[in-house]
Amino acid sequence: MTRKQRRAGLIGVVVAVIAVAVGLVLVAMQNEIVFFRTPSDVAALKVKPGDRFRLGGLVAKGSVIRGQGTKVEFSVTDTIKTIKVSYDGILPDLFRDGQGVVAEGKLAADGRFLADSVLAKHDEKYMPPEVAKALKEKGLWQGAEKSAKSGS
Amino acid sequence: MNGQRFEEPAAAVIIEIGHFALMLALAVAMVQMIMPFWGARVGDYGLMRIAEPAALAQFGLICISFMALIYAYVTSDFSVLNVFQNSHSTKPLIYRISGVWGNHEGSMILWVLILALFGAFVALFGRSLPQRLRSDVLAVQASIGVAFLLYIIFASNPFLRLVPAPLDGRGLNPILQDPALAFHPPFLYTGYVGFSMAFSFSIAALVEGRIDAAWARWVRPWTLLAWMCLTLGIAMGSWWAYYELGWGGWWFWDPVENASFMPWLAGTALLHSAVVMEKREALKVWTLLLAILAFSLSLMGTFLVRSGVLSSVHAFAVDPARGTFILAIMVIFIGGSLTLFAMRAKELRQGGMFAPISREGGLVLNNLLLTVACATVLVGTLQPLAAEMFGLKISVGAPYFNMTFVPLMIPLLLAIPYGPFLAWKRGDFVGASQRLMAAAVIALLLIVAVFAVVQHGPWLAPFGLALGLWVIGGAVSEWAFRVRLFKASLHENLRRARNLPRSVYGTTVAHCGMGVLVIGIVATTAWRSEVVTTVKPGESVAIAGYDMKFIGVFPGRGPNYQEQVGRFDVSKGGTKVLSLFPAKRIYDAPRQATNEAGIYPSLTGDLYVVLGDHLKNGGYALRAYFNPMVRFIWIGTLIMFLGGGLSLSDRRLRIGAPKPARKPRNAVPAE
Numbered sequence: 001m002t003r004k005q006r007r008a009g010l011i012g013v014v015v016a017v018i019a020v021a022v023g024l025v026l027v028a029m030q031n032e033i034v035f036f037r038t039p040s041d042v043a044a045l046k047v048k049p050g051d052r053f054r055l056g057g058l059v060a061k062g063s064v065i066r067g068q069g070t071k072v073e074f075s076v077t078d079t080i081k082t083i084k085v086s087y088d089g090i091l092p093d094l095f096r097d098g099q100g101v102v103a104e105g106k107l108a109a110d111g112r113f114l115a116d117s118v119l120a121k122h123d124e125k126y127m128p129p130e131v132a133k134a135l136k137e138k139g140l141w142q143g144a145e146k147s148a149k150s151g152s
Numbered sequence: 153m154n155g156q157r158f159e160e161p162a163a164a165v166i167i168e169i170g171h172f173a174l175m176l177a178l179a180v181a182m183v184q185m186i187m188p189f190w191g192a193r194v195g196d197y198g199l200m201r202i203a204e205p206a207a208l209a210q211f212g213l214i215c216i217s218f219m220a221l222i223y224a225y226v227t228s229d230f231s232v233l234n235v236f237q238n239s240h241s242t243k244p245l246i247y248r249i250s251g252v253w254g255n256h257e258g259s260m261i262l263w264v265l266i267l268a269l270f271g272a273f274v275a276l277f278g279r280s281l282p283q284r285l286r287s288d289v290l291a292v293q294a295s296i297g298v299a300f301l302l303y304i305i306f307a308s309n310p311f312l313r314l315v316p317a318p319l320d321g322r323g324l325n326p327i328l329q330d331p332a333l334a335f336h337p338p339f340l341y342t343g344y345v346g347f348s349m350a351f352s353f354s355i356a357a358l359v360e361g362r363i364d365a366a367w368a369r370w371v372r373p374w375t376l377l378a379w380m381c382l383t384l385g386i387a388m389g390s391w392w393a394y395y396e397l398g399w400g401g402w403w404f405w406d407p408v409e410n411a412s413f414m415p416w417l418a419g420t421a422l423l424h425s426a427v428v429m430e431k432r433e434a435l436k437v438w439t440l441l442l443a444i445l446a447f448s449l450s451l452m453g454t455f456l457v458r459s460g461v462l463s464s465v466h467a468f469a470v471d472p473a474r475g476t477f478i479l480a481i482m483v484i485f486i487g488g489s490l491t492l493f494a495m496r497a498k499e500l501r502q503g504g505m506f507a508p509i510s511r512e513g514g515l516v517l518n519n520l521l522l523t524v525a526c527a528t529v530l531v532g533t534l535q536p537l538a539a540e541m542f543g544l545k546i547s548v549g550a551p552y553f554n555m556t557f558v559p560l561m562i563p564l565l566l567a568i569p570y571g572p573f574l575a576w577k578r579g580d581f582v583g584a585s586q587r588l589m590a591a592a593v594i595a596l597l598l599i600v601a602v603f604a605v606v607q608h609g610p611w612l613a614p615f616g617l618a619l620g621l622w623v624i625g626g627a628v629s630e631w632a633f634r635v636r637l638f639k640a641s642l643h644e645n646l647r648r649a650r651n652l653p654r655s656v657y658g659t660t661v662a663h664c665g666m667g668v669l670v671i672g673i674v675a676t677t678a679w680r681s682e683v684v685t686t687v688k689p690g691e692s693v694a695i696a697g698y699d700m701k702f703i704g705v706f707p708g709r710g711p712n713y714q715e716q717v718g719r720f721d722v723s724k725g726g727t728k729v730l731s732l733f734p735a736k737r738i739y740d741a742p743r744q745a746t747n748e749a750g751i752y753p754s755l756t757g758d759l760y761v762v763l764g765d766h767l768k769n770g771g772y773a774l775r776a777y778f779n780p781m782v783r784f785i786w787i788g789t790l791i792m793f794l795g796g797g798l799s800l801s802d803r804r805l806r807i808g809a810p811k812p813a814r815k816p817r818n819a820v821p822a823e
Contacts, residue, residue, distance in 0.1 A: 033535070
C-alpha cells in the first residue's frame with residue numbers, strides 16, 4: 001500500500017465514523033429533544049396531547065392536593081395562565097408553594113399535564129433559569145432572586 | 153450588641169496579606185510569561201532562566217493566598233465577604249475547610265494554585281529538559297495563570313471585605329457538606345488543570361516547530377496524573393450524586409457532569425496517543441491536537457459550570473459578567489492555540505509509517521472513536537444553548553446521549569483487547585484473534601448463561617455484560633500470553649510476571665477496570681427495580697427478594713441539623729439482614745431540608761430507600777430501589793485509577809529521575 005492509498009484509507013475510515021456519528025446525532029435530536037414551555041406557551045402554541053415536553057413555572061399557592069398513596073395534584077402558573085398537573089410519586093424535598101418547578105411529561109386530552117418526573121432542585125432560592133428567563137420576558141420577575149451573587 | 157465585631161488586628165492583616173500575595177502572583181506571572189518567552193526567541197539564557205524562580209515564586213505566593221483564605225474560613229472570619237456568604241460558625245471544621253473551594257471564588261483560587269503547582273513541578277523536576285523548551289512551557293503556563301489571576305482579582309475576588317462584619321454567615325448548602333464532595337473539586341481540578349501541562353508543552357512545541365519522542369516522554373506522566381485525578385474526581389461526583397440526590401442514579405448527563413466527562417474522553421485519547429508518540433514517533437499531529445482539545449475542553453468545562461448558562465443540579469455561579477470574562481479567556485486560548493496549530497503543524501517532521509492493522513492503527517481508531525464520541529457529547533451539551541439563540545427552549549437528556557454515545561463506544565470496547573496484541577508497525581489480526589479466542593468464548597458463554605437465568609429486562613443487556621467481560625478477558629489474556637501461562641513452567645510464569653514492566657501491568661489493570669465499569673453500568677441500567685408506594689408503621693414492602701418492615705419514624709439531632717429518621721428492618725428469606733435508616737434532615741443554617749437515603753450496599757446490588765412525605769393517614773410515602781451491581785461502577789473507576797498509578801510508577805517513564813551513573817567496564821582514568 002502506498003502512502004497515498006493509506007492516507008485515503010484513513011480518511012475513508014474517519015469520514016465513515018463521523019458520518020455514523022452525525023447520523024446518530026440527527027436521529028437522536030429529532031426524537032429525543034424535549035421542549036421547555038411555560039403555561040402561557042402551552043396555551044399559545046396549542047400543544048397537542050401526547051407531545052412530551054417540560055412544563056415550568058411556579059407552584060400555585062394552595063394548589064397542592066394529595067390523593068391516594070403517592071398521587072398528588074398541583075398547579076403550575078406563570079401568573080398569566082395556570083395548568084393543573086397530576087403526578088404519581090415522591091415530590092422533591094424543596095417542592096412547595098411559590099417555588100419554581102419544572103415537570104416533564106405530556107398533556108392529557110382534558111388539558112391537565114401528566115407529569116412523570118418533577119425536577120429536583122437543591123437550593124431553596126434556586127429558580128431554574130428557564131423559568132426565571134420566561135418570567136422575566138413576561139415582566140413578572142419578582143425580587144430578582146439574588147441567586148446571582150450568593151454562589152451555591 | 154449589633155452586627156459589629158472587632159477583629160484582632162492580626163487576623164485582618166492575614167487576609168490582606170493573602171490578597172496582596174495574589175496581586176504579587178499576578179505580577180510575577182506576567183514576568184514569567186514575557187521574559188522567558190522572549191529569551192527563548194532570541195536565545196538569551198539569562199532571560200530564559202527567569203522562568204524557574206518565577207514559577208516557584210508564583211506558586212509560593214498563591215500558596216500564601218490560599219492559606220490566608222483557609223485561615224479566614226477556619227476562624228470563621230465573617231468580615232470576609234466570601235466567608236460570610238458560604239460559611240457558618242456551627243459548620244464542622246472539615247467542612248469549613250472544604251467550604252473554601254465549595255464556592256465559586258474560592259474554587260478559582262484552588263484552580264490557579266494547582267496551575268502554579270504544576271509549573272513549579274516543571275521548574276523543580278524538569279532539569280533535564282532543554283532550557284528553551286522549559287522556558288517556553290513555563291511561559292505558556294504563566295499566560296494561563298495571568299488570565300485567571302486577572303479574572304480572580306477583578307471579577308471573582310474572595311478577599312473582599314464586609315464592614316461592619318456580620319455576626320454569622322449564611323452557611324454552606326447542606327447538600328455540599330459531605331466528604332465525597334469535599335474532595336471532589338481538588339481531584340477534578342488537578343485533572344482539568346493537569347491537562348494544562350500537555351497544552352503548554354504542545355504550544356511550546358508548535359512555537360519551536362519541533363516535537364520528538366523525548367517530548368512525549370515528558371508529557372506522558374503529567375497527562376497520566378491528570379487523567380488519574382480526573383477519573384477519580386468524576387467517580388466521586390457520581391458516587392456523591394448517587395447517595396445524596398435521592399434518585400439512586402449515578403449519571404444524569406447533566407451539563408456539569410458532561411463538562412468533566414469531555415476532557416476525560418479527550419484526555420484518554422491523548423494518553424494513548426502519547427504512548428504511540430513515545431514508542432514510534434508517530435501520531436505527532438494527533439497528540440498535539442488532542443492536548444489542545446483536552447485543555448480547551450477543561451476551559452470550556454469551567455465556563456459551563458461558572459456562567460450558569462445551562463441549568464443543572466449544580467447551579468454554581470449565575471453571573472453573566474463573569475461568564476463573559478471566561479468566554480474571552482476561552483476565545484483567546486482555544487482560538488489562539490488552534491490557529492497556531494493550523495499554521496505550524498506542518499513544520500513538524502512526519503513520523504514513522506505503519507500498516508492499518510497495527511498497534512498504531514488500533515490507537516488511531518481509539519483516538520477517532522473517543523474524539524467523535526466527545527464531539528457528540530459536546531453537541532448534546534451545547535444544543536440547548538444554541539437553540540436558545542433561536543428562541544427555542546429545549547432540554548437534551550439521557551435518551552439523546554444513550555442513542556449517540558453508546559453506539560460509538562461499542563466498537564471501541566470490541567477493539568480494546570486487540571490493541572495490546574497487535575504489534576507495532578505491522579500487526580497480525582488473525583494471530584491476535586487466536587490468542588483472544590478464550591476471552592471470546594467466555595464472553596459468549598456469559599451471554600447464554602444470562603439468557604438462561606434471567607428472564608426479564610432488555611434483551612441487549614447480556615450482550616452488554618459480555619462486552620465488559622470481553623474487555624476484562626482480553627486484558628487478562630494478554631498478561632497470560634506475556635507470562636506464557638499454561639505454556640511454560642509455573643516457575644517461568646512467575647519469573648516473567650515479576651519482570652514485566654509496571655506500565656504493562658498498568659495497561660492490563662486499567663483495561664480490566666474499564667470492563668468492570670461496563671459490567672456495572674449494564675447491570676444497573678438493565679435490571680434496576682423500583683417501588684414507589686406508601687407505608688404505615690408495621691407494614692412491609694417487598695423488593696428484589698428483600699422484605700422491608702417499616703418500624704416507624706423517630707426524631708434525632710446532628711451537629712448542625714435536626715432529623716426525622718425512619719427505620720426499616722430488612723430481611724431476606726425470613727432472616728433479618730440489617731436495618732436501614734433513611735432520614736429527612738432540616739439544617740440549622742441555611743434552613744434547608746435534605747433527604748438521606750438508607751443504603752444497603754453489596755457487590756450484587758444496592759438496596760436503596762428514600763423516605764417521602766408524612767401523609768394524612770399516618771403513613772409515609774416511600775421510594776425503594778434495588779440497583780444491581782452498581783458498586784462495580786465505582787470499583788471499576790478505582791481500578792482504572794490504580795492501573796494509571798501502576799503505569800505512572802514505572803521507573804522507565806519517570807521524568808527527572810536521575811539515571812544511575814554507570815561506570816564503564818574498563819574505565820581509563822583521566823590523565
